[in-house]
Amino acid sequence: MKLTRPIRCLRLAAILAVLVTVQVIVPATSPRAANPEGRAIWVTRWAYTTGTGSTYSSSHKARIRRILDRAVEGNFNVIVLQVRGQCDAYYASNYEPWAYELTGTHPSSLGNDPGWDPLAYAIDQAHLRGLELHAWLNTFNAWRGTTPPPWGIEPEHMYNLHPEWICADVNHTPMTLSSDYVSFSPGNPEVIEHTLNVALDVLERYDVDGIHFDYIRYPTSAYSRDAVTESLFTEDYGYPPDQDEDEWKSWQRDRITNFLQQFYYQAQLIKPMVKISAAVIGRYNVPSSGWDGYNIVYQDARLWASRGIIDYLAPMIYWNMDEFAPLIEDWTHYSYGRHVYAGIGAYKADEFGGWGAIADQVDTARAEGAEGVLFFQSTSFDRSDGYYWTWIGQNSFQHPASVPPMWWKDPIPPEPPVNLQIVSDGKGNTLTWEAPPEASDGDGAEYYGLYRTTGALVDVDDPGQLLHLTPGTGTEYTDASAQQGMSYRYAVTAYDKGDNESAPGGEVTTAVEIAGDVRLPAGPALHQNYPNPFNANTTIEFDISEDAVPVFLRIYNTLGQRVVTLLDETLASGRYRITWDGTDRSGTRVASGIYLCRLQAGDWSRTHRMVLLR
Numbered sequence: 001m002k003l004t005r006p007i008r009c010l011r012l013a014a015i016l017a018v019l020v021t022v023q024v025i026v027p028a029t030s031p032r033a034a035n036p037e038g039r040a041i042w043v044t045r046w047a048y049t050t051g052t053g054s055t056y057s058s059s060h061k062a063r064i065r066r067i068l069d070r071a072v073e074g075n076f077n078v079i080v081l082q083v084r085g086q087c088d089a090y091y092a093s094n095y096e097p098w099a100y101e102l103t104g105t106h107p108s109s110l111g112n113d114p115g116w117d118p119l120a121y122a123i124d125q126a127h128l129r130g131l132e133l134h135a136w137l138n139t140f141n142a143w144r145g146t147t148p149p150p151w152g153i154e155p156e157h158m159y160n161l162h163p164e165w166i167c168a169d170v171n172h173t174p175m176t177l178s179s180d181y182v183s184f185s186p187g188n189p190e191v192i193e194h195t196l197n198v199a200l201d202v203l204e205r206y207d208v209d210g211i212h213f214d215y216i217r218y219p220t221s222a223y224s225r226d227a228v229t230e231s232l233f234t235e236d237y238g239y240p241p242d243q244d245e246d247e248w249k250s251w252q253r254d255r256i257t258n259f260l261q262q263f264y265y266q267a268q269l270i271k272p273m274v275k276i277s278a279a280v281i282g283r284y285n286v287p288s289s290g291w292d293g294y295n296i297v298y299q300d301a302r303l304w305a306s307r308g309i310i311d312y313l314a315p316m317i318y319w320n321m322d323e324f325a326p327l328i329e330d331w332t333h334y335s336y337g338r339h340v341y342a343g344i345g346a347y348k349a350d351e352f353g354g355w356g357a358i359a360d361q362v363d364t365a366r367a368e369g370a371e372g373v374l375f376f377q378s379t380s381f382d383r384s385d386g387y388y389w390t391w392i393g394q395n396s397f398q399h400p401a402s403v404p405p406m407w408w409k410d411p412i413p414p415e416p417p418v419n420l421q422i423v424s425d426g427k428g429n430t431l432t433w434e435a436p437p438e439a440s441d442g443d444g445a446e447y448y449g450l451y452r453t454t455g456a457l458v459d460v461d462d463p464g465q466l467l468h469l470t471p472g473t474g475t476e477y478t479d480a481s482a483q484q485g486m487s488y489r490y491a492v493t494a495y496d497k498g499d500n501e502s503a504p505g506g507e508v509t510t511a512v513e514i515a516g517d518v519r520l521p522a523g524p525a526l527h528q529n530y531p532n533p534f535n536a537n538t539t540i541e542f543d544i545s546e547d548a549v550p551v552f553l554r555i556y557n558t559l560g561q562r563v564v565t566l567l568d569e570t571l572a573s574g575r576y577r578i579t580w581d582g583t584d585r586s587g588t589r590v591a592s593g594i595y596l597c598r599l600q601a602g603d604w605s606r607t608h609r610m611v612l613l614r
Contacts, residue, residue: 048067200263224252249295256300260304320352346377371404431492452467555610556596580597597610
């Protein structure tokens with residue numbers, strides 16, 4: 001493309017990176033910056049239905065869009081949307097009735113078609129914004145409230161059709177309706193079959209990025225002594241549960257584990273890249289606590305990770321730092337190579353002493369090696385007209401981040417993008433590039449990462465340099481935040497469907513641009529930098545009087561050692577300027593002192609002194 005004055009935009013020759021293709025994750029230089037990192041949030045079914053104060057679909061859709069927009073503003077990347085609460089559906093299920101909250105405020109509205117599909121709508125809207133959408137399913141919950149589901153709907157509710165599925169206590173008394181959930185027994189094979197069908201139905205028919213199981217457990221250790229469960233245990237062991245309590249508990253843990261294993265293996269055959277996760281009790285095995293996963297609700301999450309039948313665990317550690325810190329350390333230590341997203345109780349921010357305590361828990365999760373965080377819940381961030389969405393972005397998620405790749409799903413990164421170019425005008429710096437060829441596994445680019453620095457080199461391992469993640473496969477981005485007169489260097493990487501990142505395909509720079517004078521210079525010249533002395537950035541202007549001249553602009557210290565090369569390019573005649581940010585070739589800030597700026601244009605050269613004061 002031929003460019004005319006007064007704007008001149010230059011493209012550095014593509015520096016196809018010669019990098020080791022094995023990615024090494026290095027610790028973040030700041031605890032409040034990380035990439036990749038899962039930044040997820042639970043969105044309850046009430047947040048986008050009854051929480052709107054309306055039964056109109058337009059209000060529900062608007063609330064979904066608002067949540068997603070605020071998530072983007074806060075630099076989140078995963079939405080965990082509840083679409084099954086109590087054997088009902090917030091999507092067009094083949095097995096369960098429409099949830100009553102979509103069309104009313106009372107269970108009498110159960111089964112009424114709302115005329116739209118919330119899950120499908122949320123998926124489309126999330127993907128438009130570059131967000132992952134994980135479908136959140138309450139696994140074994142049957143019903144909640146003192147009013148039972150109505151009869152005469154299509155399909156009939158499972159609570160009415162199968163009372164024998166309900167968990168029963170040691171006296172064989174089924175759970176009764178109350179303000180808590182009544183649960184179906186995971187020990188009943190028919191419950192397992194139905195729940196598998198429901199979850200696989202979502203997986204097969206919707207473009208979800210993940211399936212997230214909640215309440216994947218028994219209600220408490222008092223359950224379940226229903227007739228079917230007891231008879232199956234007795235058939236397996238030859239004696240009733242009372243004769244061996246430890247074996248009985250182990251057998252019930254196996255019911256949960258076997259369910260998850262069946263689903264995981266079938267999911268890999270259908271959509272192997274979909275992420276399977278579970279919200280689990282924050283204490284794994286702490287008998288003295290009175291509430292843990294292993295002993296109270298028969299949830300052996302550590303076993304799931306060791307067997308490789310879960311992609312990430314979300315331990316719900318809704319306690320203050322005294323308990324949060326040792327628990328997240330325990331979860332990450334025994335993750336068996338699977339990912340851990342620390343479940344953080346944002347709804348308890350005031351109880352913990354303010355939102356600073358929430359940010360501290362994010363930092364602690366990072367320090368302990370958690371691959372991400374998952375906040376409960378979205379409405380906690382809506383306070384003060386959504387202020388805390390912005391707050392978390394400014395304090396914990398200052399830069400965007402990609403979702404962590406899972407090596408057991410896809411270990412092969414994509415090829416780098418090609419032909420990166422830049423055009424600068426009054427609207428900003430517009431970058432364009434071309435999609436890479438397919439990688440050895442056939443994967444192409446699903447989205448791209450744009451990096452920006454004011455230093456001498458782009459460092460894709462520096463989370464602070466990630467400027468933008470594209471929401472799709474588009475190959476153009478305008479950096480409207482670029483400040484006129486500032487020098488920037490950019491690079492672009494590709495991500496495949498497994499969130500693997502390529503090497504950068506090349507670098508381009510705005511480091512050189514017309515300073516505004518369209519007259520041809522009478523001769524080459526190096527002008528004094530300004531400001532001088534300086535303590536952050538300084539601008540260097542120079543003139544080139546001939547076309548196609550190789551130009552080098554380098555900074556040296558007083559010992560004659562080269563600190564950084566700011567420019568190595570062939571330029572046409574004109575006046576240019578470039579900004580130095582006081583860093584060396586590795587991006588490290590240099591010390592106060594006198595530095596020498598040397599311009600070489602062909603056989604001509606000049607040197608000026610500069611003073612840096614920190």
